[in-house]
Amino acid sequence: RCLDVTGLACERGDLLLFEELSFRLGAGEALHVAGRNGAGKTSLLHLIAGLGWPLAGEIRWAGRDTRADPLRWRNDFTLIAHAPMLKDVLTPVANLRFALALQGQSVDAKRIESALETLGLAGCEDLPCRSLSAGQKRRVSLARLLLSSTPVWLLDEPLTALDVDGRAIIGQAIDRHLADGGLVIYTSHHPVPLADGARQSTLEIGR
Structure with missing residues (x-):
């Protein structure tokens, strides 16, 4: 295509x-x-x-x-914007599940946690995104690339x-x-x- x-x-x-x-x-x-x-x-x-x-x-x-x-x-299409499009009250896992669900993709928590670990975010899975640094938020957004099927x-x-x-x-x-x-x-x-x-x-x- x-x-x-x-x-x-x-x-x-x-x-x-x-x-x-x-x-x-x-x-x-x-x-x-x-x-x-x-x-x-x-x-x-x-x-x-x-x-x-x-x-x-x-x-x-x-x-x-x-x-x-x-x-x-x-x-x-998967768009990763310059600014992290994350809900601060949600965890990285919840944010990624939500973003993927909008595109009709269902991904289990273990795969999401594995993607976050690959990007150096092990231990951050259950923290609200408001507590993450700018670089960590960027990595959460980019984790969609490791999970996306688009x-x-x-x-x-x-x-x-x-x-x-x-x-x-x-x-x-x-x-x-x-x-x-x-x-x-x-x-x-x-x-x-x-x-x-x-x-x-x-x-x-x-x-």
Whole structure:
């Protein structure tokens, strides 16, 4: 399955962020979206995730216009936002269960705890998220990648607030997803280091 973006234009208020943006991404491919702050990198991810409508152009997933049946195709996409979208009163396990359930995925607590342990969060499973540091909250959000079965990952600055070990874990998760035929689009000022031979290209917007 391919993701096709054709002639996309986006504005924020009266400001045109980008126009005539086109690309195609196939199974096993990663796209690094680069550009200055305010260029529209996050806005592009939100449009692909169905969180807004473009000013012009279309987005097609597996040959279908995503606007035709947004609820159906939205469950094929996992968006990890720049800010952790967590409920502070819930534990990491409860937050992840809730996020996955919204996409129709049921994951048992042991798998979630294993993902949290992989990301260095052993012992934090039953703490309310309000007690976690910014880096720990970021890791909780990214744990969805180790549990998700969606084919398309949309990652906004995935390496923010992570140490060297955390960055390596996320790079490995992306490598596995690509090897399984998944697609990844991510924003970052620098490419994520992936395995040799990984099919990764860069799209710079707002030049």
